[in-house]
Amino acid sequence: MIETFEKIINTSDFQARSTVLLKRALLAFYQRKLLSIPLLATELGVSIPTAGRLAAILTSNHFVRLIGEGPSGGGRKPRIYQIDEQNWFTLAVDAGREHLRIALFNLNDQKKAESISTLPLESSMQYLEATVSHIKRFLVRHHLKPAQVLGIGFAVPGLINTQTGRSLVHFTGFLRPVNDMLADMTGIPVVMDNDARLMAKGEASFGKAQHAQNAIYLFLDRGVGTGLLVNGEIYKGAHGFAGEFGHTHFVGHENNQCICGQMDCLETYTSLKALEKEAIRMGFNPPATGDAWVNIIEASWRGDKVAMDAIAEIGRRLGLALVNLVHLIDPEIIIIGGSLAMAGNVLTHSIYNTLRESAMHAFREDLRLELSGMGQDACLAGCHAMVMKNFFANV
Ligand SMILES: [Zn+2]
Structure with a gap:
């Protein structure tokens, strides 16, 4: 999903080759939640001015925000930044056998909203259209644009070939992998996996x-x-x-x-x-x-x-x-x-x-x-963890 990041980040004053460095800086903030510029510089192996420049770009794109200054070790007081939890999100979509669950997570790994609708899982185009309609309504209800969603984690029961993105049990009649179709229909990148595996991922990430x-x-x-x-x-x-x-x-x-x-x-x-x-x-x-x-x-x-x-x-x-x-x-x-x-x-x-x-x-x-x-939150949290892992792949 590096292309996505390149699309959303304003790199006008930054070399394209540094997008990966920028993403590594974001990963450092995501993992630590709170970092000073000198610590970021150490973490990335770059100079303090470069770390400051990376943090400034991430701030202007609302990924992190300046929260103040730390104690000085003699020189200038270090600026401290933390993840901005108000602008970028992930969506967890759990296609259960009877219900469709949608949840919104911020970059602090917090679930901010959730909806559950009766929608029995079917391998049909109508089901997919209904799912997209629920996702779009959910975003409107929470005043979010699709561009603010870094990715959708899609949980489906049954066998899923994670290499081809194809479910062997559901949506088998479609010509294209269902995650690609969902991505086209929502305008948001979609990653899919088996629901039980995502529950395990939720437990492994947050449980x-x-x-x-x-x-x-x-x-x-x-x-x-x-x-x-x-x-x-x-x-x-x-x-x-x-x-x-x-x-x-x-x-x-x-x-x-x-x-x-x-x-x-x-x-x-x-x-x-x-x-x-x-x-x-x-x-x-x-x-x-x-x-x-x-x-x-x-x-x-x-x-x-x-x-x-x-x-x-x-x-x-x-x-x-x-x-x-x-x-x-x-x-x-x-x-x-x-x-x-x-x-x-x-x-x-x-x-x-x-x-x-x-x-x-x-x-x-x-x-x-x-x-x-975690109960039923395990699957939703696993979807969020999968999207974040995918977002930071190859960093
Ligand atoms: Zn059996």
């Missing part, structure tokens, strides 16, 4: 995996999504498909047909549907209407033994499957998100006890197992 280098994020809901943090990066694999833990084979004996076409995928034993099936098998009375899993989780909060046992059984299965993954990637933390995370300690205790019984001691000694503290 409980923030200080981890290796982590497993499990999204337990109608399906089972996974994002793997390996050596500080979200692991994507050769085609960008990595992390489909929910479609690994579970050694069960139910002959469950999975939506992916295989039999006995982990997802068919550990999703919300699997919880409903297990609880009913154990004697839980399902409600006449609505989702039984809601009642099961609520009953577990009241101490209902059948509901707690059914949740613990799902936890046991997850623990058994996680033994393989823990032995493969040796994580520091496992984070549980999705609607099933509302089952809380009953679920995590069962997963943890199974891991304690089945995983090698050395792997689980310091292993933390925690519920996500």
Whole structure:
């Protein structure tokens, strides 16, 4: 997205070759949030006058602002600048199966606004047009021009080839990658990734995996999504498909047909549907209407033994499957998100006890197992982090 930066930055008094240097200066401010000119000069390996000139250009383009002067070490007092959070933004667009979420983030990584609309995900041009219309209305409502948005992070469920920008599950009938089409329709650069991987990115950037280098994020809901943090990066694999833990084979004996076409995928034993099936098998009375899993989780909060046992059984299965993954990637933390995370300690205790019984001691000694503290914000924050990473690529 260097072209974008070149387009928006006023470089009239600056050599074109220094645009990269300018972007590196912005990256330094973005990472530190607050910097003096001498510190910026040290960080970039440039002279103090050059650092001052870079900060002045970034100030006139409203990326940073002067907030005052620091204490003097004898000479002139150093000017201190910080990120200007009022002019440039990113948009997170989460195309959920039932709802479209849009969120606005500033350059201080703060979520400033959010909207949620009922818009079931469909692989049609109408869906894409409706999404663009929601994005445009959202921008107007918040008095923003598309030119103020550095990028849109677009989260879509299912397999996504991150090299070609194509989803293998949704929008397959289009001639062009959907992110390119969205970019043309909105006038804003778009980067796309799988939703569970973006949740893991959100946790790794701003949540409980923030200080981890290796982590497993499990999204337990109608399906089972996974994002793997390996050596500080979200692991994507050769085609960008990595992390489909929910479609690994579970050694069960139910002959469950999975939506992916295989039999006995982990997802068919550990999703919300699997919880409903297990609880009913154990004697839980399902409600006449609505989702039984809601009642099961609520009953577990009241101490209902059948509901707690059914949740613990799902936890046991997850623990058994996680033994393989823990032995493969040796994580520091496992984070549980999705609607099933509302089952809380009953679920995590069962997963943890199974891991304690089945995983090698050395792997689980310091292993933390925690519920996500970000909830649905994990995906939106992951979209923002992806846009910022892309914006600063090649710097
Ligand atoms: Zn499957």
